[in-house]
Amino acid sequence: MRPLEMSFEGIEKLSIISDFDFYNLNLVLGLSLQRENLGHAVDTYRVSLEMLYESEQSPAFEVVLGFTGVRRLAIPDLCGSFYLSEIEMDDVSADQLEGVKYRLKDYGGTGFEVLAREFSVVSCKQHL
Numbered sequence: 001m002r003p004l005e006m007s008f009e010g011i012e013k014l015s016i017i018s019d020f021d022f023y024n025l026n027l028v029l030g031l032s033l034q035r036e037n038l039g040h041a042v043d044t045y046r047v048s049l050e051m052l053y054e055s056e057q058s059p060a061f062e063v064v065l066g067f068t069g070v071r072r073l074a075i076p077d078l079c080g081s082f083y084l085s086e087i088e089m090d091d092v093s094a095d096q097l098e099g100v101k102y103r104l105k106d107y108g109g110t111g112f113e114v115l116a117r118e119f120s121v122v123s124c125k126q127h128l
Helices: 011-016
Strands: 025-036 044-055 058-070 072-074 087-091 102-106 113-116 118-126
Touching (some): 011 118, 044 113
Antiparallel strands (some): 025 044, 072 113
């Protein structure tokens, strides 16, 4: 597992956040899941995750992350707010997980995890 190098699709959208760090993505505003029909023997999914970015150095932002080729999605039982406290994005391509390059995981104890072939920043805008 390697820390994610800051070169992925849509990274330029994060330029409006001067102090961007995945750790500051906490409150989940939205989550969508759609099955991809690519004719593969193993089903994969497309996941969109809309999160609130908050830090002391900048205003709040809404960031939408997109994942394709999702092989694993683990979400906690939801009771009240869906909040992730210690998320990290890693390049796991060297781990030899077939069709998986990225892992987004909450190390804060919720059990949330996404294993995907592709990752991108879909949008980033100031939260009103």
